[in-house]
Amino acid sequence: MWLTKANGEPFVMLSQKDWQVKPRPLAPEEIGKLSDALLALSNDFFDWTVRVLGEEGETGS
Numbered sequence: 294m295w296l297t298k299a300n301g302e303p304f305v306m307l308s309q310k311d312w313q314v315k316p317r318p319l320a321p322e323e324i325g326k327l328s329d330a331l332l333a334l335s336n337d338f339f340d341w342t343v344r345v346l347g348e349e350g351e352t353g354s
Contacts, residue, residue, distance in 0.1 A: 319327065
């Protein structure tokens with residue numbers, strides 16, 4: 294059984310045999326998009342940390 298995103302794209306496969314979620318292989322383009330999304334989230338998290346903790350929170354001191 295495939296789980297899909299809201300737009301209908303396949304996302305992960307759920308094995309009916311052992312009920313384990315098995316990600317489907319990603320195409321190179323999808324890996325690039327995932328990498329970009331993770332980098333953007335990382336940058337957002339870093340920016341949030343600096344806003345909340347100030348510049349000193351950035352180094353942990």
